[in-house]
Structure formats: structure tokens, C-alpha cells
Amino acid sequence: MSDRTELPSAENPEGLLDLKVTEPKKWAAGMPAVGAAMADIFEESGTRGFKALFRMNQKTGFDCSSCAWPDPDDDRSPVAEYCENGAKALAEEATLKKVTSEFFAKNSVADLAKQTDMEIGKHGRLAEPVYLPKGGTHYQPISWDGAFKKIAEHLNGLSSPNEAAFYTSGRTSNEASFLYQLFVREYGTNNMPDCSNMCHESTSVALAEAIGIGKGTVTLNDFYDTDVIIIMGQNPGTNHPRMMTALEKAKQNGTQIIAINPLKEAGLIAFKNPQSAKGVMGLSTALADLYLQVKINGDMALLKAIELLLLEAEKETPEKVFDHEFINNNTVFYDQFVDELQKHNVQDLANAAGIPLSQIQQAAEILKHKNRIIICWAMGITQHTNGVATIKEIVNLVLLKGSIGKPGAGLCPIRGHSNVQGNRTMLIYDKPYEKQLDKLKEVFGFEPPREHGYDVVDSIRAMQEEKLKVFFAMGGNFLSATPDTVYTAEAMRKLKLSVHVSTKLNRSHLIHGEEALILPTLARSDKDMINGVQQFVSCENSMGVIQQSKGMLPPVSDQMMSEPLIVCKMAKAVLGDRSVVDWDMYSSNYDHIRDIIEDVIPGFDDYNVRVRKPGGFYLPNAPRTGVFETDETPGKVQFTITQLPKHQLAEDEYMMTSIRSHDQFNTTIYGLEDRYRGIHNERRVIFMNPVDVEKAGFKAGDKVDLYSNFEGQERKAHLYLVVPYNIPERCTATYYPETNVLFPIGSVAEKSNTPTTKLINIKIKRHQG
Template identity: 75%
Template sequence: MSTKTEQQPSAENPEELNDLKLTKPYTWAAGIPGVTAAFKDIFEETGVLRGTGALFKMNQKGGFDCSSCAWPDPDDDRSPIAEYCENGAKALAEEATLKKLTPEFFAENSVIDLALLSDMDIGKKGRIAQPMYLPKGGTHYEPVTWDDAFKKIADKLNGLASPNEAAFYTSGRTSNEASFIYQLFVREYGTNNMPDCSNMCHESTSVGLAESIGIGKGTVTLNDFYNTDVIIIIGQNPGTNHPRMLTALQKGKENGAKIIAVNPLFEAGLMAFKNPQTAKGILGISTQLADVYLQVKINGDMALLKAIEKMLYDAELKEPGKVFDLDFIGGKTTGYTEFINKVKDFNVDELCVAAGVPVEVVQQAVDLIKNKSRIIICWAMGVTQHQNGVDTIKEIVNLTLLKGSIGKAGAGLCPVRGHSNVQGNRTMLIYDKPYEKQLDKLKEVFGFEPPREHGYDVVDTIKAMHNGKLKVFFAMGGNFLSATPDTGYTADAMRKLKLSVHVSTKLNRSHLVHGEEAIILPTLARSDKDVVNGEEQFVSCENSMGVVQMSKGILDPISKDLLNETQIVCELAKATLGSRSVINWDKYAASYDAVREEIGKVVPGFENYNQRVRLPGGFYLPNAPREGKFETDEFGEKAPFTITTLPHNTLADDEFMMTTIRSHDQFNTTIYGLQDRYRGVHNERRVIFMNEKDIVKAGFKAGDKVDLFNYFGGEERVARLFVIVHYNIPEGNTATYYPEANVLVPINSVAKKSNTPASKSVIIKIKKHTE
């Protein structure tokens, strides 16, 4: 763990408390309060005309994609009033703000002083208006020209002993075009060190699905939600993290679907929805969502899934051929006999105890699905960010295969992605472990030999920084420090760099915990007009369901000294590679159409890209499992059943299992405000949600100030000054907001195979706060 000193900017939010206010948690989501909150932020940051004009174009055909979550837009008609949610409006307010950071701001505010602010206060300072440079030993960022910034970066990159001493991170907001050009530069430079935000969220999904069904993506479309029988939502909180999903759930319910919710906390967005775009919603009338709510223990999902499978097996014995889809199993899968022989020996009572859900409640869920096959299973970080995350996803696939719930309308697998183009980044070859056929295609089209050695993902990048193997870190967007685990360890790692570079729209903590030298390159936001050589450009993104569509900003940029991400990469490539490059970077800097032409040659599914992306609503990428076809490396055209084991979630008497969560007033590491109104927590983020019995048993009371400790690997990690909040959460379980609790997430506690930080199952001890 790092030791803070007066000489180092703080890597964490201030250990200070605000005036905590608690209200009764909501039992429904959205409604008029959501509308009010959305417009409040928009008007404060952008003004009425600028903000409302942008809102009416966000997520519309021919408009721009929201920079928040990756939930898909309807294929057909879209709401003319609001094809966005509360958090989407808040994301727009953040990037469309009229506040900007000039050289005078940086001259008046030292790096250390800025680091004393909270993440929320740092982010609300405004848009960065020009390139900034922090020299070695400097205390304040200074303005720098674009040419000088590129030269400084190029000199550092060219001075490395090997290209593998540099790493190039990608955030999920980066467009398809910029992502493709970025990986092209990085690979011609000579490394596959391309960590990306997928490594921290859905990497377990990508690994688990690729091995099970042959593609690391979901298999459903948005229309499937409207015509299904059962929707299972496991380890996901749509009301806060993907609010537009609530409309799809409502439509499904109206058409007869049943919803099964699986979550350790009772979340408002899983219980009911007041749609503010309907008369009923405006009048405060709710649509009930969850028909059955399974309140599992943290990481009790695997035990729950196995219990459901055993109960379905018992029902199949009573009604042969009516519960399992035996034709699908026989024709499309492999390994069924071995798998079902394991299921026969499951003990439902023991599994339900491990899951934390009464047998009779699990039976209610089984009764909803046993005679249905049009079943959609959705999940997010509550599944992926555990050491057994990949296996849990494979168990979800097992259940889907038993029911034949894949490759048909109204059925399939639905990992719900977080950031708006995180799936598109991977499709555009942002990956530290590229496939040989992808590299061969790059060589064929562009004429250089790409590196073949696998690179570093996020966790390995942090470790490589820490041990001195990495000297330069370049981030295309994001807030790397606040998003990653083990904050103290990561901060120490970043301080060992020779140079840290961030392409950003706004200031964040990663600019303040830096290498010997640091550079900030300001770029356009999704809603900004992108004009190159007098011609307005547009980018494209891929949503959670494999739809690629155009995104064209409409707002005048806050500064004339901004470059788009593709231009930044092309200029850096020219400065770094010079005459040894075989690529015409000027061509791609001048036109996204030129970039898309090359993507169409390299990436399957993007043929005639420029023509198809201009179609209203875009186009779907190929998805074999959606058509009932499987192409796995090991099992050919059949999807395998997987034998998995239960995790051992054992705790000592003085230990608790902690999961990190978002408040309703944030998206990823961006903190919009301090109102987590769905959970009834206001004006404070340094809280720990605990079961009432645990509070009493541990000798505490609600409102007590405590410190949180983790001792993974024999090392003490501590998050100080949290307030206990009584909440409906299983005994032995606790929840805290990130990034405040990321300091407790061990760098070496990761999901097997995917290397995703296990942020959702952290063993902690709780002690009275000490000054």
C-alpha cells in the first residue's frame, strides 16, 4: 500500500464527510423525479437552448450517440420526446458544459491542490481547452502546442529500449474509427500492449461466451425483449446503470413476459418503473417489473443457477421432453451426458443455503421457466467481477442450452455492456491478445508485420508499471487511476512512469497522479461538431446488441484548440514513426470515410461500411449463435455444456463480503452528484451498507464512523472514514461505492482466465474509525 506524503498528489477522494441525509429507499425507478434531475443538470451546465437542442438529437437517427451506456436504440421509431434517460442527460451535461479550463486555470491551481478535491469536484471544473504539459519536477500544468506535445511523446516512445515498454489504454467512449486507427498505429509501432476498459468489466463475458458459443458477445436483439416469455436479470441494476432498459422491460411485461430478478440488494429499477413518457407514469402509476426477486448472497449466483438446474432436472423426470429441449440438446450441443450426471448429484437444499435464497422462492422462479423456452438471461458486473466470473457465465450458458433458449426469437444471452462503445473497441481489434488471422489481415492490407507476442491487459499493465517494465503510458480517454483496483498500488505504479499521456475532454484524477512528465491532449466530445477541412464528419459505434450506427455531433466545441481522436492518433503516428511508416496517416486524418474503407477490408461484417452506416439506424453485425449456429475452437459447430465448481465464500466471524456498486448519481468513475435517491442516501458517498443484524452483532450502530480493511495476500489495505447505513442486504454482506472503495480491491484478486479484478467479492474487516 502506498504512503501518502505532502509531495505526492492524493490518489483517493478526500477522507472527509458531508452532511449525510437518509430517506426511505425507492421501490420504483424513473418517473417525474428523473426528468427533474436530468433537466436540472442540463440547464446548469449548458444553458437551456444548447442543452435542449442537443437532447432532442441524442440517440436519434442522424443524431449522436449518448456517451454513457451501450443500451441499444430501437430499430424502428424512436421517441421524439426523449430517446435518452436521466443519466444520459447528465452525461451530456458533463460534456456539453460551457465551463472550460484555460491556461490561467492551471496556472492558478497546482496539481497537488487539485488532487485535494473530490472526484466530483474535479470533474465539474469544465472542459480542457488546449494541450497541457507537466514538466519533470513541475507543480502546475503549462500550455503546450500540439506539435510540441506530439514531439515530446514521440521522443519518449522512440527512446525506449523496446516498444513493449509502452502501453496504450482505450476507454469505451472511443469511436470505431478512432479505435481502428489507434490499434493500427500501436501495432505498426510494435506492441500489443493494449489494455482497455473491457478488461475491468465484461472480459469474463468475452472469455466465457467465446469458449461456450463461439463469440464473445450477446445473442439477442432489442425486439427479443418485446416478444419473450421470461427475462432473468442477474447481477445487474438497470435502473441506475442502464435506465433505458426499463422501457424494454416494460414492453416485455405488457406483452406477457415474466421477470426474475437476482441481486443481493433490492434495487428500485428491478422492482417497478414509472415511465415519464406515458400518462400513467406522469400520474405516478408504476409497472411492476420483477415477478420473483431472488435476493442472493454476494457471489451466490453459481449456487443459485445449479439449484435451478437440479429443480428443472427433477421436473424433466416427471414430464420427459417438456422441460428440457432434447432436440436442441441432441443437435446443437455436446457434453450433455457428463453434465447431467453431475446435476443428478446436486443437493438443492445445500445449494439454496449457499445462494442465500429459500428453496420455496427458487421454486417460484423454476415454475416460471420450466415450460418456457423463450427465455432471455441478462447480466453485468455482478456476475463478471468475481474470481469465478467466467465459470458463472458458462453456467448461465448451461441453463440456456438446457432450455434451447438460444438461436430463436425472444430468447438468448444478453450481457449488458457499460460504456457506449466498449464492444465496438474490441470489434475494431483493440485487444492485447489478438488472433493470428486478424494480424494476418492487417499485414495483407497495410503491408507491415504486426507484433505477434501477446501484450498486457489492465492488471498486467499496472504490475508492469510497478516493476519498471513500462516507461510510457498513453490513455485514449477514461480515468484509469480511479477505474482500476488497488488504488494505492496503482498510484505507485503510475508515479514510476517516465511519461503519462491522457486524451481527455475533462479533468480527472488520472491527470493528477502522473509519471515524471505528463501531457493532456484535449479532444472533441461525442456531441461536438467534428469538422475537418471544412467538412462535417461523423463517427460510428457498436451497441450491446451488435448494431453499428452513425453518430454526428451538433454542438459548437468549447474551444478551437481541440482535435478529434483520429487526428490525434495520426499526428502522433507521423511524429513517432516518420519515414519508417508504410501508412498514409494524412489520408485518415482528413476523412473518416477513408478509415471506414480500410475497416471494411480488415474486419468481417463491415463490407460496404460507408454505405450501410448511412442507413437510418445502421446495421447488424453477423452473429452466428443468434442464428442457432456455433463455431467454437474446441467443439466445432456444437456448444459445450461446462462442468463448473462452486466458489468457497467462507468468512471468519469478524469478516464481511463487500461488493462495490455505483450510486444513482454516477456513471463509471464520473460522479454527477451526491443524490443516490433510489437507495435513500443523500449528500454523501463514504457509506457502507450493512444488514441490521450484522451491525448489532459487530457492536456498531447505524451512523457509526468506521474504517474498512482488506488483508488479501498478507498486505493491509484501508479505506478510512465511512458511515454505516442500515440496508436490506444479506447477512455477512456489505456494499460500498466505487471508486472510494477501490483501494480495498486487491490487484491479485482476479477472475480466472479473464484477469478481471474481483471488485464484487472483497473480504473486509470493519473497525471503529480512528483519527
């Protein structure tokens, strides 16, 4: 292999722009959000994009490709049932700019890699399939038949199907996901890493073990009829802006909100609703009644402190604080849980959480006589070594209060990508259940592989060890989404073939195997026509609603192919006569795909009928109705005894977490305006507590380098600017994915194997050079 300096860069360029810092906002959305969204739509797609906006997230329209926040069951806004980042996502889908083979002829892979992730993504829609031959420097045109033939040659030439891995992003529809896993399993492997491995896998593991289903238990209407909403490790103003409308409605109905986050986030403080007269006039609705600014990964200690205070209150007024009827009828191990809880000291827990005891007492007081409680969480909880345990502690608190299986109460993991939950429902999973495999065998007649496959971290390690030869990605930006950037890039370069099905160019296309293919696909907003009939797909949102998505924009190229068709044509090319699946039928009309999903996956009865109803339908959710079918204790929910994480910092070390900017969704960078935090025209910044800045001898704007050391190996992120910020002492924050290089592949969440990109210990040194 060539020296790393001669290879296309796996990281963003190390240059600095003209950083401007302003006061952080104390409210989110408002008319500035409308202006930013409209500016992006106008710049990228003009009237074409504006027309599409009115159909996005409507009952007969198309599903936003951004977050998975649910659409209202009842009436939806006819003007703007979307958020600022949803509009920006649509702008890049609806653009008329095209990336063709002529573009690649003018731009080498190495030259493109010198651009930032934002610049790479702004070139436009991928418009035709392209191929990079072994030793090549430029992608070149290839026919679709030629691309499928190349894939078939590689896959059929492997010594074992387990030498290939098939990745799925959250953009992939239910129909495409089902066909994809069907092809992969008929091919002969369960190597199906997916984006859930990097985000809510800890949730899926924890909830499946604790309550019998790896999903949340609430509906959107529960938010409007609850007493308390607790929001942990989540920033709705940037990552799920439409959630703020639900929070505003909850507040108007008398709900109290407790926000738990290391940074003060505008979207948790107040909301200016641009669709209300009040918001247009610049008036805001206060959201968080209590804001607990916890240390990074201090959530477990905080939860235990609240529980301990509630236990003390229960002892003072028996049967008044805990729901003993629920506990006795529906749970096991309550006594053991209480015995263990009482071994803790509440002041020590407060210190570990980094929260004044008086504030924790306020939280306990809010919860003491309430049982309609919803607890929400996202990556700030899941992406820690103890992510699974912390979620089980969240369940413990809910069980004490009997806050599950009733209206206005329950567990609410806030999913990121729009159909990441649907992917798993459609059997995209490297560790399938035997009953799922048995059903595939019964319906299709082939024997699916039973051996568990590779998840994301396992796949990267297998590439590095040259156990994987072919990597196929159905969407996503795998390289930029994963940890340990240099290690992952080295691993991907050892592949014989890398294939990416994508709508836009991203850095993963530039860090490739010996040979590489990029296959352009339709986006959610694109009209999908087959045999003269317009098709639609379906998605599952965060709250288990299955709804249709029907694009309306004429594709900018006739060389784009839908994901279901790509899977069917690839399957035919790879499997040929040995396949027992009628791929031609499934590619002729997506109704046939939904018919077979109905036969395989529970809860999809009358799929084609119900999905056509405005608003779709809810999947069954037993815990939502108070029924618990856990493997270990059928009919009962377990209280779980968890351990506090231990954090040790050297005198010159800090904890660092990764965050998204406001102008960003996952790895897609829309711009350089993180206006809620007051950061403009720059992403290479590190947020530090002002006391820490002074103690370290730094000042605002100083250039620094960041170092992490894990298991004796040092990693370095070059050239960052110090920004004093309201964050707990010894805690820092940087933008993802730029500092992914610091997070080691070997640091993962227990049980879920999720990369721990929310916490690494770092040292900060003055930049040299």
C-alpha cells in the first residue's frame, strides 16, 4: 500500500476559515429558521423545490428523508409540516445540479478528497453509474448491466458469502430493506451492518431485554396528555426540530419539562413557533421548567439520585409516590433493586452527576406525585460504554412510577434517520431471531444462514483483517459515520470491491476498495415510475406508524434507479437460476413486495390496504397496552441493578463529546451556521468551560491540537479553535464527524457494540505549526 500521504484524505482538510462567535441563542426556530430554509430551497432548486415542500410529510405526499419524528395523526399543517433541516435535505434532493461521468473525468478522486465534506456534498445529484478500476484515479461511466455483472463476478468469486458485508442506511424504505435482506440471506450471509449499530442499538438491546420490544411505547398524542416530559441526551432544536411543536402543545396543556444535557441547548430552553402569530411576532414559549446541566455521562448517577430521593419520599408517605399496584402486578426484582439503591449516598450521586443536590431535589419534587411521565433520549445516552445500562435505569424509573402502558406515559427513544426503525422491522439485522429465519424458510423455501453476522464495528475489523473482500452500502456515508477514521479508511482500502448506492457524492466514495462502483438512486421526493405506473414506498417513524411515501419530482436523470429495482436486478445477476425468489414480480410493482412482507412479518395484515389510508397505521406494540413478553420473565418487566460508570481523568485531561451543528444532519453538512450556539463560518472548534480555558492558559480563538490515548495508542486531531462555552468543567464538545479520528474502534457500548462517540478522554495542546 502507498504511503498514507499519497492517498485520498479520509478526513476534512485542516484549514481554518474566518470564525465568528456570537452569543448563544436562548430560543430556537422562529422566522430565522424559515428564512434559512427558504434560502437553501431557492439556491438549490428554485420553484421545483418550493412545490415539493408543500407535499413533504403530507398524508398523500412523500416522507422527509431527514429525521424520524412522527407526523400528526390528525390534521397537518398545509403550509409547513417540516423543519428547517428537512427543507435543507429536500433542497439537496431537488437540486438540478448533476454529477455525471464528465464531472468525474475532470475531477480525480484525490482532488475531490481535498474538499470538505460540505463541498463534496454540494456538487449535486449523482446522475449515472460510475466505476473506478483497479489503480484508477478517476471514476468512469459504466452501464447498469455492467455494474451488476461486476458485482456478480466479485460476489460469486468469494470463497464464502461471509466474505461480503451489506450495509443499510436509515433512508432505505421498508420495501427496499425487505428485498435487500432477502437477497443477502439467500446469497448466504447475515453480515448486515446498519446505521442502527451506531445510534440506537443500545436502545434496541436494552428495551428488548427489559420490556420485550426494542422500540418506544408512546404515540405523539401521548405528548399532548402527559404531566411530565424528561428529555435526556437529546437536542431537539437541531436534530428533531418538529418535536418542539409537540413540546409547545404539551406546555400549553400544563406539562412540565425536565431537560438533561451537558450543554445549554436553545431548543430545550424556548421555542418560537413560526406557524403561530405569537412566533411570527417574535414571542417564544418557554420549554424546560428545570434544566439539569449534567456532566458528560453523568446521567446514570443523576437517575439513581432522583430514584433515591423518590424512595425517601415513598418511605415518608407509603403508597403515595411509587405505583405499587403496577409494581406488584407487572414487575419482578423490586426488593433487590431497592436494596441496592439504598447502598448509594445521594450527595455522592449528585457529585458524580455534576448537578447541585438542590436541583435534583427539584426534579424529584416534580415527579413525586406524577405518574403520566414520558422519558425521551437519543445519542447522548446510547453512545456510551454503559449506554444499555443507562437505558435500563431509565426503565427502572418508569417502573417505579407505573409510567408505562397507559395514556400520556412511557418510553420514547428519539430515532435519527427517517426509516432506521423500519429497517430493523424489515429484518435488517446481523443477529436475526430463529423464528424470523424459520418464517423466511417457510415462505420462500430456502435455508437462510443461522450464524450471526458482522455489525458495523465487526465489519470494520473484518476489513482490516482482510476477512471481508466486498462491501456493499445501501445509502449512507459509512466512512464519515464510523469512528477511528484512519483505521476505518485503512480497512476499507483493503477491500477488493466497494459499492455505494447513493443520491449524492460523499467521502465514502473517495475511500474505496481496489475497485469501486457508485450507483445513483432515486430520492424520496423523486417520482418512481414502473411500466407506466407510479409506485410508492413506505416508512416507519419513531412511534411505530407505517405510512406511504410517494415522490413527485421528475428525476434529473433517466440513469437513476430505485433501490427496490437495484436489489432485484442485483439479485438476478448474482444468484441467477439458483434463486427461488421471483425477483421479476417484485420489480414489476411494489404492491407485490408489500404482499410478501405481510406473509413474513407480524403486524402487516392487509398491508396494501392499510398503508393507502391517510396517515397509515400503527404496528402492534404490546408494552404500549401494558403487556410485557420478555424472554427471561414472561409477562413481567424486570427491575435491573446497574453499576455507576467510573470516570478517571488525569490532571491535564478532559472529557470530550461529539455533537452536531445546527447546519447538519448526521454526516451531511448543509452549511457553516451553528447559529443557536453562536458559531459561524467554522466547524473546527472545541467548546470548553471558561474556567478550564483560563486554567490551561488558553484564550478564546487559540489554535490547539487534540489528543486521545486508548490502550496505548495515541490519536490526534489537528488544528482546532478554543471557544469558551457554558459546559460543565472538565467537559468539552466538538463537531462530528471531524473528530471521529479521536474515537477508537475498540471503545464500544457493552452488549450493543455501539461506538462510544459521546465520550473520550482527551488532552489539549497548543497547535504546533
